[in-house]
Amino acid sequence: xxxxxxxxxxxxxxxxxxxxxxxxxxxxxxxxxxxxxxxxxxxxxxxxxxxxxxxxxxxxxxxxxxxxxxxxxxxxxxxxxxxxxxxxxxxxxxxxxxxxxxxxxxxxxxxxxxxxxxxxxxxxxxxxxxxxxxxxxxxxxxxxxxxxxxxxxxxxxxxxxxxxxxxxxxxxxxxxxxxxxxxxxxxxxxxxxxxxxxxxxxxxxxxxxxxxxxxxxxxxxxxxxxxxxxxxxxxxxxxxxxxxxxxxxxxxxxxxxxxxxxxxxxxxxxxxxxxxxxxxxxxxxxxxxxxxxxxxxxxxxxxxxxxxxxxxxxx
Amino acid sequence: xxxxxxxxxxxxxxxxxxxxxxxxxxxxxxxxxxxxxxxxxxxxxxxxxxxxxxxxxxxxxxxxxxxxxxxxxxxxxxxxxxxxxxxxxxxxxxxxxxxxxxxxxxxxxxxxxxxxxxxxxxxxxxxxxxxxxxxxxxxxxxxxxxxxxxxxxxxxxxxxxxxxxxxxxxxxxxxxxxxxxxxxxxxxxxxxxx
Numbered sequence: 001x002x003x004x005x006x007x008x009x010x011x012x013x014x015x016x017x018x019x020x021x022x023x024x025x026x027x028x029x030x031x032x033x034x035x036x037x038x039x040x041x042x043x044x045x046x047x048x049x050x051x052x053x054x055x056x057x058x059x060x061x062x063x064x065x066x067x068x069x070x071x072x073x074x075x076x077x078x079x080x081x082x083x084x085x086x087x088x089x090x091x092x093x094x095x096x097x098x099x100x101x102x103x104x105x106x107x108x109x110x111x112x113x114x115x116x117x118x119x120x121x122x123x124x125x126x127x128x129x130x131x132x133x134x135x136x137x138x139x140x141x142x143x144x145x146x147x148x149x150x151x152x153x154x155x156x157x158x159x160x161x162x163x164x165x166x167x168x169x170x171x172x173x174x175x176x177x178x179x180x181x182x183x184x185x186x187x188x189x190x191x192x193x194x195x196x197x198x199x200x201x202x203x204x205x206x207x208x209x210x211x212x213x214x215x216x217x218x219x220x221x222x223x224x225x226x227x228x229x230x231x232x233x234x235x236x237x238x239x240x241x242x243x244x245x246x247x248x249x250x251x252x253x254x255x256x257x258x259x260x261x262x263x264x265x266x267x268x269x270x271x272x273x274x275x276x277x278x279x280x281x282x283x284x285x286x287x288x289x290x291x292x293x294x295x296x297x298x299x300x301x302x303x304x305x306x307x308x309x310x311x312x313x314x315x
Numbered sequence: 316x317x318x319x320x321x322x323x324x325x326x327x328x329x330x331x332x333x334x335x336x337x338x339x340x341x342x343x344x345x346x347x348x349x350x351x352x353x354x355x356x357x358x359x360x361x362x363x364x365x366x367x368x369x370x371x372x373x374x375x376x377x378x379x380x381x382x383x384x385x386x387x388x389x390x391x392x393x394x395x396x397x398x399x400x401x402x403x404x405x406x407x408x409x410x411x412x413x414x415x416x417x418x419x420x421x422x423x424x425x426x427x428x429x430x431x432x433x434x435x436x437x438x439x440x441x442x443x444x445x446x447x448x449x450x451x452x453x454x455x456x457x458x459x460x461x462x463x464x465x466x467x468x469x470x471x472x473x474x475x476x477x478x479x480x481x482x483x484x485x486x487x488x489x490x491x492x493x494x495x496x497x498x499x500x501x502x503x504x505x506x507x508x509x
Contacts, residue, residue, distance in 0.1 A: 015434045018453045018492050021332040022366050022399075044374030046330060046367070081411065081425060082368050083454065105431035105454070128432050270374075277329050277375050278351060 016130030016150035030241040043269030047083040055159025056242035060250030067095040091117020111313035124148030138176035139195030155311040156219015161298025180206040224275030231279035325350040325359030331367020335491040353384040361393040364400025420462025427457030441469035450488035
């Protein structure tokens, strides 16, 4: 992993991390159609994630969740000028090849979709398109980085509107980072084993105190205050999935035909963007929160059986 | 000459890679201040407009008079702008058209080279001393036209990628993501001149 060390980082990886750097301080929004993508862009999203169904709908409807249709992804790419991301199933490198061919700007190897491989994640070094992957702890984050991920996000518990697991994962990662920085040199070998992560990466992180790629947050962020919370806990950008365009648990706002519901989505999107930028200023977060009409109903994450959790997919 | 408050470089930190610029200046021994509001802008004497998403920045500027304060600032004070920042300063933006501060007499095309898969790190010819410079292009814009007062300091395939006009130094690439500090040093030199 010596190529990740400052100047020696390979050109491809520098470009991938470079795009992740450009997304910092922003909001990445899940969108299911062209109209939602336009709303996201106008509201100030830094990127959109093109999906057939947001996590809340996948959770409610069940079935196998797969990569979105290329037709939908192309329509969304044509509709907005900001980067477009799309999800591939864990381990499904053929879906990732399709997404790279389509020209998406970032691929999310995501636990929100039904995993395609129970033992292997995608070899992300084999792609020119950058990847983001979810993590619940430092070891998982470093394993994904070793495989070539250019951005890490907390998994949280997607599709719930309950931020509790995103908080838990972010606190876990930052706590484990802090612990590494005070470890003695000879302890790092043991810690690498404990975290199940490559020693070289563990040693690098012990020196810098931070991940070698941007650290974003996702999974249950639904309100401006949720975004401000994750940013104060150390997230560099937030993903908002079901929180903007969902009305009931499995019903999206009708932004195409209902002006009032469109306005509701716009108000949520704008408010979360402002709160993410001004996360340290409670006055501005309060102002932004006041502009919001309606909030995703949500599902308490504690009420979800462990086997129904999305975050336990991947390792 | 009138004495002014000591020079202080601000970095617009509403969205984008402002930390990379702050780190670049820190490496040169210069402290910077993050700027998110009009009152913070009033505390600095020069400004960096970082890379990021220009559409997101435009939306975030439209709050509490920051856009109005910034428009005045970029027309009168020294500014270093990279990528999205360069788009914000342009006289004209296309692909698609979007509003801009028109402080720099250039016409600029967004995402001109394509999408992320077309991003590239290339050596570019430059008139800055020291020979060709590494340039990190990420979903980069392209400067299509420059006005008579705009000096071109570096080019890619004949198109300007680093330009200067008066107190503005602007790049379509990301010098903050390279180790070569010549662009940031050139900006410090401009501050000393003014």
